[in-house]
Amino acid sequence: MKIAIVGATGAVGQQMLQCLEERNFDCDLKLLASARSKGKVFSYRGKDVVVEELNEHSFDDVDYALGATENDLTKKWMPWAQKNNVIVVDNSSAFRLDPDVPLVIPEINPEDIAKNHGLIANPNCATIIALVALNGLNKRYKIKRIICSTYQAVSGAGVKGIKDLENQSKDPSIPSQAFQYQIAYNLIPQIGSFDDLGISKEEWKMQNEGRKIWHNDDLLVNCTCVRVPIYRSHSESITIECEEEVDVKEAQEIVAKTEGCVLKDDPKNGIYPMPLDTTNQDLVYVGRIRKDISDLTGHSLIVFCCGDQIRKGAATNAVQILEKLVK
Numbered sequence: 001m002k003i004a005i006v007g008a009t010g011a012v013g014q015q016m017l018q019c020l021e022e023r024n025f026d027c028d029l030k031l032l033a034s035a036r037s038k039g040k041v042f043s044y045r046g047k048d049v050v051v052e053e054l055n056e057h058s059f060d061d062v063d064y065a066l067g068a069t070e071n072d073l074t075k076k077w078m079p080w081a082q083k084n085n086v087i088v089v090d091n092s093s094a095f096r097l098d099p100d101v102p103l104v105i106p107e108i109n110p111e112d113i114a115k116n117h118g119l120i121a122n123p124n125c126a127t128i129i130a131l132v133a134l135n136g137l138n139k140r141y142k143i144k145r146i147i148c149s150t151y152q153a154v155s156g157a158g159v160k161g162i163k164d165l166e167n168q169s170k171d172p173s174i175p176s177q178a179f180q181y182q183i184a185y186n187l188i189p190q191i192g193s194f195d196d197l198g199i200s201k202e203e204w205k206m207q208n209e210g211r212k213i214w215h216n217d218d219l220l221v222n223c224t225c226v227r228v229p230i231y232r233s234h235s236e237s238i239t240i241e242c243e244e245e246v247d248v249k250e251a252q253e254i255v256a257k258t259e260g261c262v263l264k265d266d267p268k269n270g271i272y273p274m275p276l277d278t279t280n281q282d283l284v285y286v287g288r289i290r291k292d293i294s295d296l297t298g299h300s301l302i303v304f305c306c307g308d309q310i311r312k313g314a315a316t317n318a319v320q321i322l323e324k325l326v327k
């Protein structure tokens with residue numbers, strides 16, 4: 001079996017390589033990137049793999065592809081893969097809302113994988129982390145509405161975002177490559193471009209993608225997405241309004257049993273989720289669970305969660321889908 005990683009030198013592509021290696025995934029790998037990276041060498045299961053420049057013939061001998069490139073480029077190479085009947089799991093947002101493309105978080109809607117026509121999309125990273133954290137609560141209380149503020153790591157903007165924070169932490173006058181403003185010692189309440197409602201592209205994703213993943217077209221989500229000067233792991237403060245009345249103790253028990261989650265909820269003893277603790281592992285930490293005292297009906301709950309967005313928010317989620325496909 002031959003698997004291509006498209007965008008293999010980027011933040012997500014490199015993490016995919018590591019995830020496959022950690023799982024000792026039995027395959028030959030093809031690593032594809034731009035001409036800039038041609039000839040770079042990475043190791044996979046003890047063998048050297050040389051990066052090739054992506055072109056029309058890259059997929060001729062490939063069975064599955066993991067996509068980790070920006071939208072425009074993904075739209076360019078996808079027909080090359082499809083021409084060769086390659087089954088693709090793609091991380092970009094280019095095809096996520098296409099009705100013919102399943103959008104999958106394996107802990108939540110694995111059954112949708114079987115509906116694929118050669119392409120499965122990986123959801124947005126902040127959406128994956130929130131929905132994994134909330135999935136058990138949604139089953140029990142039926143979430144109607146989500147109000148979310150995110151604290152998103154610089155690596156969400158890829159290798160350039162990591163470089164900006166590295167550079168500016170030493171010398172704040174070095175201009176940003178990935179962001180609108182200096183990110184070191186700052187935060188930026190903009191991820192993606194804004195529309196006429198004042199909502200950024202990133203802020204639409206949790207509602208649009210959440211509806212598709214949970215098969216609930218009535219879900220309402222209001223997000224404020226903020227870039228913060230940490231390297232890795234997105235954090236999210238989330239209020240949920242539910243159809244059923246909520247109970248904090250029961251909610252904690254539900255989260256503790258939810259697949260993909262770890263309950264970290266003993267604030268008086270300093271136990272709560274933090275992005276450093278979720279870095280470089282695959283579980284979403286959830287804590288600070290409490291009633292929303294501003295909703296007198298008792299139907300609203302607040303949680304705080306953190307997850308490594310390059311792993312569970314991107315690479316690991318894609319590799320989990322691939323594993324299910326291959327089975």
Ligand SMILES: NC(=O)C1=CN([C@@H]2O[C@H](COP(=O)(O)OP(=O)(O)OC[C@H]3O[C@@H](n4cnc5c(N)ncnc54)[C@H](OP(=O)(O)O)[C@@H]3O)[C@@H](O)[C@H]2O)C=CC1
Nearest residue numbers: 007008009010011012033034037068069092156158159314
């Ligand atoms: N970073 C994250 O946390 C998340 C990212 N995503 C999505 O994953 C995708 C990849 O993101 P990320 O890894 O962060 O991005 P990076 O900028 O870190 O990596 C981009 C990759 O694309 C390659 N590339 C760029 N131009 C070309 C070209 N002309 N031909 C071939 N390859 C090219 C780069 O190769 P080279 O090194 O040669 O330039 C590199 O391998 C994006 O769609 C992003 O939205 C989704 C969820 C989370």
Ligand SMILES: N[C@@H](CC(=O)OP(=O)(O)O)C(=O)O
Nearest residue numbers: 091092093124125152156157
């Ligand atoms: N936009 C996210 C990461 C990402 O690439 O998301 P998407 O694949 O939905 O564009 C961030 O910057 O943190």
